[in-house]
Amino acid sequence: MTTKSWRETVPGGWITEAGNALNYKTGDWRSEKPVYIPENCINCLFCWVFCPDDAILVEDGKMKGINYDYCKGCGICARECPTKKKALIMEDE
Amino acid sequence: MRQKVTLTGNEAVALAMKQLNPDVVAAYPITPATEIVQIFSTYVNDGLVDTEFVTVESEHSAMSATVAAASAGARAMTATSANGLALMWEIVYIAASNRLPIVMPLVNRALSGPINIHCDHSDAMGVRDSGWIQLWSENSQEVYDNTIQALRIAEHPEIQLPVMVCMDGFIISHAMENLEILPDQAVRDFIGEYKPQKTLFDLENPVTAGPLALTDSYFEFKRSQAEAMIQAKPHILEVAREFAQTLGHEYGLFETYKLNDAEVGIVVLGSTAGTAKVVVDKLRAQGVKAGLLKPRVYRPFPAEELVQALGHLKALAVMDRADSFNAFAGPVFTDIAAAMYGSGFETKLINYIYGLGGRDVGLDDIEKVYKHLTRIADTGEVDKRLNYLGVRE
Numbered sequence: 001m002t003t004k005s006w007r008e009t010v011p012g013g014w015i016t017e018a019g020n021a022l023n024y025k026t027g028d029w030r031s032e033k034p035v036y037i038p039e040n041c042i043n044c045l046f047c048w049v050f051c052p053d054d055a056i057l058v059e060d061g062k063m064k065g066i067n068y069d070y071c072k073g074c075g076i077c078a079r080e081c082p083t084k085k086k087a088l089i090m091e092d093e
Numbered sequence: 094m095r096q097k098v099t100l101t102g103n104e105a106v107a108l109a110m111k112q113l114n115p116d117v118v119a120a121y122p123i124t125p126a127t128e129i130v131q132i133f134s135t136y137v138n139d140g141l142v143d144t145e146f147v148t149v150e151s152e153h154s155a156m157s158a159t160v161a162a163a164s165a166g167a168r169a170m171t172a173t174s175a176n177g178l179a180l181m182w183e184i185v186y187i188a189a190s191n192r193l194p195i196v197m198p199l200v201n202r203a204l205s206g207p208i209n210i211h212c213d214h215s216d217a218m219g220v221r222d223s224g225w226i227q228l229w230s231e232n233s234q235e236v237y238d239n240t241i242q243a244l245r246i247a248e249h250p251e252i253q254l255p256v257m258v259c260m261d262g263f264i265i266s267h268a269m270e271n272l273e274i275l276p277d278q279a280v281r282d283f284i285g286e287y288k289p290q291k292t293l294f295d296l297e298n299p300v301t302a303g304p305l306a307l308t309d310s311y312f313e314f315k316r317s318q319a320e321a322m323i324q325a326k327p328h329i330l331e332v333a334r335e336f337a338q339t340l341g342h343e344y345g346l347f348e349t350y351k352l353n354d355a356e357v358g359i360v361v362l363g364s365t366a367g368t369a370k371v372v373v374d375k376l377r378a379q380g381v382k383a384g385l386l387k388p389r390v391y392r393p394f395p396a397e398e399l400v401q402a403l404g405h406l407k408a409l410a411v412m413d414r415a416d417s418f419n420a421f422a423g424p425v426f427t428d429i430a431a432a433m434y435g436s437g438f439e440t441k442l443i444n445y446i447y448g449l450g451g452r453d454v455g456l457d458d459i460e461k462v463y464k465h466l467t468r469i470a471d472t473g474e475v476d477k478r479l480n481y482l483g484v485r486e
Contacts, residue, residue, distance in 0.1 A: 006316035011253060012192030013314045014291055015301035 026053070030073035032090045036065050041087035047077035063087070095273045095340055102265035105233040105272060106172070106198045106258070107132035109240035111142055112280035113196075116167035116287075119147035119158035123177035124210045125262040126200035130172055152177040156184035163193035164302040166292025168244070170195065174262060175202035175216040182220070188255045189224025190318060191303055194247035195255040197225075198240060201363070201414075202262040203450045211451020212262040214362065214414040217391075218424045224318060226256040226325060227392040229362045231348075234272040236260040238342050239389075241275075244284050245332045252325050253290060259391075261364040263451065273340055283339060322393045329390055346395040347388045349402055351377060355384025357466035358403065360429060361412040362388055365447070365454050372459040383463050388425075396432035403429070404438030407470035410462045412482075414448045422479050441469050447482035458483050 010016055041063050048056040048063070055071035057064040066077075078088040100108065106129050110118070118137075120130035137146040145162075149155045155171045162169035173181065178199060188195050201217055203209040217227060228243055230236035236258060243256040260266055275283070291300060306314055326346065333344040350370050352358055361369055366387035376383040386402055388395075403409055411430075413423025421427065426444035433440060445462055448454045462482065469475055 004310075004313065006313035006320075009310070009313045009317045011317060011321070012190065012291075012302075013304060013306055014191070015304050016291075016298070018299050 022054075025069045027055075027067075027069045027071055030068075030071060030093055032073045032075060033068065033093050034066055034071065034073070034075070034078050034088045035091050036063070037085075037087050037089065038063075040083050040085045042083055044082060046080045046082060047088055050076045050080045052076065095275065097271060098274055099269055099271050100233055101128075101267050101269055102230075102233045102236050102260050103128035103200070103267065104132060105237040105274075106240055106260070107136070108274065109237050109280075110170060111136045112275070112277050113168070113170070113241065113244055113284060114142050114281065115144055115170045115196075117145045117147065117159070117162035117169040118171060119149050119155045119162065119169070120171045121149055121152050121155045121173070121177060123152070123174045125202055125266045126172045126174040126177070126198065128266070129198055129200070152180040153184060156181035156188065159195055159197075160184055160188050160191065160193060163188070163195050164191065164291075164293050166289035166294055168287050169193075170197065172198040172200070174200040175204050178216045178220065179204060185220055185223050185225065187303060190314070192253040192318070192321065193255055194244075194253055196240065196243045196247055197255065197257045198236070199257045199259050200262045200266045201259055209450040210262070212264050212364075212414070213449045213451065214259075215416075215449075217257065217259050218415040218417075220257070221392055221424060224254065224322065225392065226252070226254055226322070226329070226390070228256060228258050229387075229389055229391055230258065230260045230265065231364055231366045231387060232265060232272075233268075233270040234342070235389075236265060237272055237274060238336065238340065238344065241280055241283065242332050242336050242344070245335075246325075246329050248284075248287065249328045249332065250290065252321055252328055254321055254325065259363065264364040273342075275339055279339055283336070325393050326390070326395060329393075344389060346390045346398050347386055347402070350385040350387070352384035352386055352402060354382060355405075356382040356407045357409070357463055357470050358384040358386060358406045359410045359412055359459070359462055359466070360386045360388065360403070360425065362391065362414065362425065365412065365414070365459075368454060368456060369459045372456050372463060375456070376460070376463055381463065381467065391425075394428055394432070396428075399429060400432050400436045400438065404433070404436060404440060406440045408441045408443070408466040410443050410445050410466055412445050412447055412462070414446075416446050416449065441473070441475050443469065443475060443478055443480060445480045445482045452483050454483060
């Protein structure tokens with residue numbers, strides 16, 4: 001929640017600060033959520049590649065789970081997950 | 094350095110655009126504005142301008158491409174009329190909200206239906222609250238002068254708003270008139286080199302244009318946008334003063350004609366002001382103290398200045414070449430009546446809707462309005478607020 005006066009806004013609503021989507025947690029838009037099942041995961045990172053936000057947590061080249069602060073529940077990760085027994089499945093929120 | 098030429102309004106605008114030499118023009122043809130971009134496209138073909146000319150598939154795309162080009166930091170223009178403007182509608186608002194200094198000639202034509210290609214102001218009045226500055230023109234000279242000034246107004250660092258330059262379809266756009274023009278170089282000197290305040294092409298300073306702003310910030314952006322319009326008036330006049338040094342033509346927020354000592358007056362936009370001036374002269378010769386006010390800058394609406402100029406009148410008719418269909422009055426009347434309210438002046442106000450769909454407005458028609466005003470001035474009573482001029486009863 002910003003508390004800036006209208007006098008401090010950038011004219012025309014232009015965003016001049018790169019990467020400031022981090023300041024806006026959009027995860028509460030979600031109606032379905034991806035659930036991570038580590039035992040099925042082969043760490044191909046397709047989910048990380050396809051995620052249109054920045055919601056796949058990766059450490060040392062390994063899948064570590066979902067950042068629900070930003071995941072909007074689009075389901076692309078679960079669809080793209082290539083393993084026979086899926087490592088990502090969508091559940092109702 | 095001036096040169097006399099004979100041009101139609103559309104030719105005058107196309108010439109002004111050639112002299113402005115915009116980086117991008119994206120346009121779709123629509124009567125009666127078609128000629129502007131048609132003529133301009135020949136300048137592009139003949140290498141007389143440096144413009145990237147984008148032939149798009151609709152007016153929605155024309156305005157979208159113009160917005161995109163302006164966001165990239167280009168001088169961008171388009172032109173349209175009536176239903177074309179209506180199809181642009183969504184993006185017209187975005188151009189203003191994103192504070193893009195776009196210039197768009199608008200050749201005023203009736204909105205459908207029934208389908209009609211002739212002049213009225215329903216197109217411009219529909220977007221009067223879209224956040225664009227609106228300049229209005231009485232003849233080819235004014236539309237040429239306004240088009241050149243519009244670029245400077247739009248690009249003024251304190252304004253940064255799009256400007257539409259209005260002229261009456263066919264009556265101005267297709268009628269030959271004598272006018273004075275500037276040499277290309279004088280126009281280029283007047284507008285100077287464009288240094289955009291923001292551009293998507295600055296890779297060192299990446300920006301996002303047109304993002305989302307919800308309940309916690311949308312209102313602040315709109316308030317900021319409103320302020321640009323509130324503060325625009327002195328800058329518009331500053332550009333006019335500078336322009337006067339080129340061709341010697343002086344412009345204000347509006348033009349008055351024999352208004353100072355008038356008892357009855359009319360407010361009218363565009364070409365009809367020329368007709369009305371002839372009637373004023375005739376009535377003055379008969380001893381009637383008639384006067385006229387022709388708005389030039391309709392947005393921002395110069396409320397205080399209009400009230401000061403009109404308040405001494407006993408009776409005033411505001412002419413609207415568009416109906417609001419609100420069972421009250423037309424748009425210009427509504428604005429002026431609101432501005433007069435609480436001013437302390439007791440001018441009696443009436444509204445005349447006239448000239449819809451290009452219905453001709455003659456000297457006799459305007460004289461009827463002044464006669465009506467004289468009756469009101471004599472009796473002090475407004476018999477009828479909303480009147481229709483020139484419609485068959």
